[in-house]
Amino acid sequence: MADPTKKPLRETYTTQPVHRPSIRHHCGLFGIWGHDDAVALTHLGLYALQHRGQESAGIVSIQGDHLARHAGIGLVSQVFDEPSLARIKGRVAIGHCRYSTTGSCTENNTQPLLFSFAGGQVAIAHNGNLINAALLRRNYEDVGHIFQTTSDTEVIIHLLAKPTHQTKDNPLNHVLNHLQGAYSLLLLFPDRMVAVRDPLGFRPLVLGSLKNGAVVVASETKALDMVDATYVRDIEPGEMVTINDEGVDSRRFGGDMGGRGAACIFEQIYFSDPSSRVFGENVHLVRMAMGARLAKEAPVEADVVVPIPNAGQCAATGYARESGIPYGRAFTTSHYSGRSFIMPTKEGRDLTVKIKLSVIKEAVAGQRLVVVEDSVVRGTTTRGKIGALRGAGAKEVHLRVASPPIRHPCYFGIDFPDPKELIANGRSVEQIRKFLGVDSLHYLSHEGMLACVKMAPEKYCTACFSGNYPMNVDEPVEKFALERVQLRMFT
Numbered sequence: 001m002a003d004p005t006k007k008p009l010r011e012t013y014t015t016q017p018v019h020r021p022s023i024r025h026h027c028g029l030f031g032i033w034g035h036d037d038a039v040a041l042t043h044l045g046l047y048a049l050q051h052r053g054q055e056s057a058g059i060v061s062i063q064g065d066h067l068a069r070h071a072g073i074g075l076v077s078q079v080f081d082e083p084s085l086a087r088i089k090g091r092v093a094i095g096h097c098r099y100s101t102t103g104s105c106t107e108n109n110t111q112p113l114l115f116s117f118a119g120g121q122v123a124i125a126h127n128g129n130l131i132n133a134a135l136l137r138r139n140y141e142d143v144g145h146i147f148q149t150t151s152d153t154e155v156i157i158h159l160l161a162k163p164t165h166q167t168k169d170n171p172l173n174h175v176l177n178h179l180q181g182a183y184s185l186l187l188l189f190p191d192r193m194v195a196v197r198d199p200l201g202f203r204p205l206v207l208g209s210l211k212n213g214a215v216v217v218a219s220e221t222k223a224l225d226m227v228d229a230t231y232v233r234d235i236e237p238g239e240m241v242t243i244n245d246e247g248v249d250s251r252r253f254g255g256d257m258g259g260r261g262a263a264c265i266f267e268q269i270y271f272s273d274p275s276s277r278v279f280g281e282n283v284h285l286v287r288m289a290m291g292a293r294l295a296k297e298a299p300v301e302a303d304v305v306v307p308i309p310n311a312g313q314c315a316a317t318g319y320a321r322e323s324g325i326p327y328g329r330a331f332t333t334s335h336y337s338g339r340s341f342i343m344p345t346k347e348g349r350d351l352t353v354k355i356k357l358s359v360i361k362e363a364v365a366g367q368r369l370v371v372v373e374d375s376v377v378r379g380t381t382t383r384g385k386i387g388a389l390r391g392a393g394a395k396e397v398h399l400r401v402a403s404p405p406i407r408h409p410c411y412f413g414i415d416f417p418d419p420k421e422l423i424a425n426g427r428s429v430e431q432i433r434k435f436l437g438v439d440s441l442h443y444l445s446h447e448g449m450l451a452c453v454k455m456a457p458e459k460y461c462t463a464c465f466s467g468n469y470p471m472n473v474d475e476p477v478e479k480f481a482l483e484r485v486q487l488r489m490f491t
């Protein structure tokens, strides 16, 4: 028998998690300071942001001198009911809806996370991914910290609670300088709410106001509209906004980025709601412009332009207007099955597509179709939809994709699959055309995509298309470093 005194206390960390409890997510944030119905309004705000995450939802409010929380697994409509909202009633609240990958959808990981530490209580809600979270976490675990979640977000609180950080003039400001990656944050303390956007501005975050003077923060302006708040401005990259009864205070952090930014262009292409204003411009209009540009770059003779619902609709409108080919419908959609891309399992995605799309056979039979899709990730669901159009008797199918080929993984908060699963990774457009079974296939060019958005090219992240990451990401270590490191004891 081995001498137990010679056993290391902790033997090894592994980067091969048993059940892949991912900490990758793409989420929606909403917060409000100074309204008697803050919790009810936050609940409404989360409804408006449900497209950003469907796996869990939560709200934390201020009640007197402490924070109260209700959160759970499921859609906003499933997590909250009247009694749960009444229990956390308050004048200040922050809310979160979350998406993650298989295995990580646990009660522990539902946000906002709520902690108590020497500095008091704090709740945190996060949209994005910290690429140095695994390293920071391991450093803390090495000195005995116990983590309660498998979320990258928790490491921010461990940084904040560190005694040497608590002695700083502004501990949170100090902590933010330790973070690398994408983070739009909402933090709630018993006396203040803090909204933060990382120095490169990967994820959107906007400031609004209500008629009574209440301050509102949201991932997208759609949520401001939902509660009748007025859009005030975007929270700037590298800005920390503190809100309390005294008013709104803004300060900068993160230093000079040299004019660079990393606004995620995929927010414009797919993720944000078309009604939202993201990175200073309306998403629907951007997608229309991308469709129009695609029509110029890749014209084709056809009878009708049809979108692949739902995100392809704006681009298809733009394509139809520019080309002069009538816009039509090939599919009907059910609104009750969720978005296939953000369903966590392949089985879930396949089933969702089948449930939610039906071909209108009479509109398709004998027609030469231009089918417009916002993006193609794995290609399997697109192929299924094309197959359905063929089955319904389409004479020709010409696929136009309103974004460039996705060839690289995202490390900043959108859960693209393993690069091997990306249809455009290592394949030519002709190979993809054959795989999808279309008569012709064209993607929007990289230049064309950037010509359709307002800011200068150096202000955007386009890494999943170009491979040019806006910060160092050490693949493949970082890919798995964002998974929970697992502690194993020798026996």
Ligand code: SF4
Pocket: 202, 263, 264, 265, 266, 267, 409, 410, 411, 412, 413, 414, 461, 462, 463, 464, 465
């Ligand atoms: S890699 Fe793609 S999806 Fe990820 S942040 Fe950059 S543009 Fe967005």
